[in-house]
Amino acid sequence: xxxxxxxxxxxxxxxxxxxxxxxxxxxxxxxxxxxxxxxxxxxxxxxxxxxxxxxxxxxxxxxxxxxxxxxxxxxxxxxxxxxxxxxxxxxxxxxxxxxxxxxxxxxxxxxxxxxxxxxxxxxxxxxxxxxxxxxxxxxxxxxxxxxxxxxxxxxxxxxxxxxxxxxxxxxxxxxxxxxxxxxxxxxxxxxxxxxxxxxxxxxxxxxxxxxxxxxxxxxxxxxxxxxxxxxxxxxxxxxxxxxxxxxxxxxxxxxxxxxxxxxxxxxxxxxxxxxxxxxxxxxxxxxxxxxxxxxxxxxxxxxxxxxxxxxxxxxxxxxxxxxxxxxxxxxxxxxxxxxxxxxxxxxxxxxxxxxxxxxxxxxxxxxxxxxxxxxxxxxxxxxxxxxxxxxxxxxxxxxxxxxxxxxxxxxxxxxxxxxxxxxxxxxxxxxxxxxxxxxxxxxxxxxxxxxxxxxxx
Amino acid sequence: xxxxxxxxxxxxxxxxxxxxxxxxxxxxxxxxxxxxxxxxxxxxxxxxxxxxxxxxxxxxxxxxxxxxxxxxxxxxxxxxxxxxxxxxxxxxxxxxxxxxxxxxxxxxxxxxxxxxxxxxxxxxxxxxxxxxxxxxxxxxxxxxxxxxxxxxxxxxxxxxxxxxxxxxxxxxxxxxxxxxxxxxxxxxxxxxxxxxxxxxxxxxxxxxxxxxxxxxxxxxxxxxxxxxxxxxxxxxxxxxxxxxxxxxxxxxxxxxxxxxxxxxxxxxxxxxxxxxxx
Numbered sequence: 001x002x003x004x005x006x007x008x009x010x011x012x013x014x015x016x017x018x019x020x021x022x023x024x025x026x027x028x029x030x031x032x033x034x035x036x037x038x039x040x041x042x043x044x045x046x047x048x049x050x051x052x053x054x055x056x057x058x059x060x061x062x063x064x065x066x067x068x069x070x071x072x073x074x075x076x077x078x079x080x081x082x083x084x085x086x087x088x089x090x091x092x093x094x095x096x097x098x099x100x101x102x103x104x105x106x107x108x109x110x111x112x113x114x115x116x117x118x119x120x121x122x123x124x125x126x127x128x129x130x131x132x133x134x135x136x137x138x139x140x141x142x143x144x145x146x147x148x149x150x151x152x153x154x155x156x157x158x159x160x161x162x163x164x165x166x167x168x169x170x171x172x173x174x175x176x177x178x179x180x181x182x183x184x185x186x187x188x189x190x191x192x193x194x195x196x197x198x199x200x201x202x203x204x205x206x207x208x209x210x211x212x213x214x215x216x217x218x219x220x221x222x223x224x225x226x227x228x229x230x231x232x233x234x235x236x237x238x239x240x241x242x243x244x245x246x247x248x249x250x251x252x253x254x255x256x257x258x259x260x261x262x263x264x265x266x267x268x269x270x271x272x273x274x275x276x277x278x279x280x281x282x283x284x285x286x287x288x289x290x291x292x293x294x295x296x297x298x299x300x301x302x303x304x305x306x307x308x309x310x311x312x313x314x315x316x317x318x319x320x321x322x323x324x325x326x327x328x329x330x331x332x333x334x335x336x337x338x339x340x341x342x343x344x345x346x347x348x349x350x351x352x353x354x355x356x357x358x359x360x361x362x363x364x365x366x367x368x369x370x371x372x373x374x375x376x377x378x379x380x381x382x383x384x385x386x387x388x389x390x391x392x393x394x395x396x397x398x399x400x401x402x403x404x405x406x407x408x409x410x411x412x413x414x415x416x417x418x419x420x421x422x423x424x425x426x427x428x429x430x431x432x433x434x435x436x437x438x439x440x441x442x443x444x445x446x447x448x449x450x451x452x453x454x455x456x457x
Numbered sequence: 458x459x460x461x462x463x464x465x466x467x468x469x470x471x472x473x474x475x476x477x478x479x480x481x482x483x484x485x486x487x488x489x490x491x492x493x494x495x496x497x498x499x500x501x502x503x504x505x506x507x508x509x510x511x512x513x514x515x516x517x518x519x520x521x522x523x524x525x526x527x528x529x530x531x532x533x534x535x536x537x538x539x540x541x542x543x544x545x546x547x548x549x550x551x552x553x554x555x556x557x558x559x560x561x562x563x564x565x566x567x568x569x570x571x572x573x574x575x576x577x578x579x580x581x582x583x584x585x586x587x588x589x590x591x592x593x594x595x596x597x598x599x600x601x602x603x604x605x606x607x608x609x610x611x612x613x614x615x616x617x618x619x620x621x622x623x624x625x626x627x628x629x630x631x632x633x634x635x636x637x638x639x640x641x642x643x644x645x646x647x648x649x650x651x652x653x654x655x656x657x658x659x660x661x662x663x664x665x666x667x668x669x670x671x672x673x674x675x676x677x678x679x680x681x682x683x684x685x686x687x688x689x690x691x692x693x694x695x696x697x698x699x700x701x702x703x704x705x706x707x708x709x710x711x712x713x714x715x716x717x718x719x720x721x722x723x724x725x726x727x728x729x730x731x732x733x734x735x
Binding site for chain 2: 024032038040043231233235237239258260262269392408436
């Protein structure tokens with residue numbers, strides 16, 4: 001669609017509005033400035049936290065403007081939509097004239113324009129005929145296209161290359177449209193959610209991040225095992241989940257995933273994102289008679305009283321604590337229990353997992369410790385589907401190539417005009433490029449130097 | 458000699474080179490400038506050896522990884538790229554006053570890395586999210602981009618100095634390149650930086666998609682890199698399409714570099730996923 005087809009009327013006005021680079025500059029700067037807001041105000045937090053932080057008045061204004069989820073707000077999306085239309089309209093508006101230049105049937109040269117551009121002049125003592133045979137190979141050596149035109153007093157060599165690079169900028173614009181289209185496709189046809197799977201268990205659905213709703217999957221994900229390893233410093237080294245995909249109850253695929261190495265199965269991606277420990281189910285305890293050294297082992301679970309051997313009475317684990325604080329010291333994971341001897345008062349027993357002999361401090365004749373906490377992990381997985389990714393990645397590649405072409409390559413044109421003057425020749429070398437004029441000046445100088453060396457016997 | 462010592466020495470070498478370039482401008486001593494070039498080359502040698510040594514040390518510690526994983530390591534690399542790009546410019550434009558406006562930036566980056574009490578120079582093991590082949594590509598692209606923008610910033614400042622002295626009264630400014638060259642050169646740097654910033658954002662997006670399952674999440678670092686991208690995209694359009702030149706572009710280039718600095722340092726003050734950079 002060319003712009004002169006929509007002559008006059010309101011459509012033309014709209015077209016002109018969107019074809020303006022002023023609009024581009026305004027939109028880019030507006031996007032730059034408004035994007036700052038969402039980096040200063042944390043996004044998507046609990047409304048109560050915002051209310052507390054900003055007070056009622058600001059909270060109301062911010063909520064109205066969707067500041068708390070601003071990158072998905074109506075006005076931000078509106079700016080992006082405007083930028084997209086702007087890019088498309090600008091590109092179409094200018095493409096037709098570029099197209100005519102790039103795919104011209106016959107390449108024509110405007111010698112008057114070239115004469116006005118950067119030029120070098122010198123004289124040679126060979127005749128134009130001699131120079132023609134000497135110059136042509138030099139010029140065509142560094143230009144893809146060369147053409148010779150005879151003139152009354154000599155000849156002109158026209159040379160050019162990189163005509164197609166004028167399309168680079170359209171590649172960059174196309175890439176931006178591809179990115180936005182891919183992003184849009186992803187938000188319409190994709191999903192992004194997470195799920196926690198205890199070791200040994202499986203799930204058929206996940207919880208969506210944005211809405212908190214449940215999203216069923218076409219298959220089952222089973223977590224066979226989860227492992228976390230640490231460096232000596234205590235920093236995490238690797239999270240690894242052994243996962244199996246089941247379809248109709250039958251395993252069809254399995255893989256160990258770590259961060260940065262997800263499962264990609266039937267358009268769905270499964271990422272390692274977090275982990276945690278579950279409340280232990282069955283705990284193996286040991287009871288040592290301090291005097292005889294005899295060790296008894298018994299299984300226990302939280303809240304269930306067990307009878308102890310000899311005359312030690314009864315023991316019950318009251319609760320599990322993920323980080324137990326003992327006189328100001330954090331003991332980490334621990335069980336708290338009550339020992340009720342046959343005679344005497346019940347005593348509180350603390351069983352930290354990191355310190356198995358902690359109970360010796362009670363100085364009782366019975367020492368209790370945890371042999372196996374029956375600890376179970378769950379793996380936290382991020383599960384996504386995004387059919388827009390191939391489009392976005394295509395956009396990425398096109399953008400890099402397009403930027404390279406439009407920044408560092410140009411349509412270069414050169415003309416060498418030779419005029420007979422007596423038995424000698426007068427030579428003019430002129431060069432022009434649509435970008436990087438300084439660079440073209442240097443090239444023209446170099447070419448003139450090369451040719452001037454040939455022009456003299 | 459460990460890598461941290463070597464890099465501390467490099468900091469002083471860059472400081473000395475910056476001093477020489479400034480002396481060459483202020484006291485009009487071409488000799489100091491030539492000596493500055495050699496000093497800068499020595500700095501590069503120290504910088505590269507420091508990075509390589511650090512890489513080797515990390516393998517000796519059994520946690521081998523490319524030294525591009527935290528703020529300290531990125532600053533070291535940033536300084537190196539600034540000096541390398543500058544020396545390439547110096548070679549092709551044979552103008553040393555530019556060094557007085559760019560080498561100090563490399564020195565400041567190194568000094569900040571070496572001397573700031575908030576920046577640890579310990580070699581740390583990689584947390585799971587950083588264990589990716591994209592780490593190297595992402596960090597290298599971003600910092601080549603940032604370094605190019607830093608040099609464009611230096612050139613823009615030079616341009617503004619030169620412009621305020623249009624009657625050529627100042628003795629020092631005579632040795633600066635022509636305004637036309639400063640303008641063109643800083644534009645070249647910005648295009649170069651823009652290409653690498655784009656590549657940096659893209660490699661980051663691809664990496665994020667393999668680590669977290671999304672290529673874009675409006676995390677503050679991502680958003681700020683996009684803001685920077687918007688500013689330089691504005692500049693490029695203003696120049697190519699609206700014929701902006703000179704002063705206005707120089708100011709935009711300075712704003713752009715401010716955005717780069719905020720993307721680099723300021724974002725650490727904000728909450729987000731890029732906290733390894735601290």
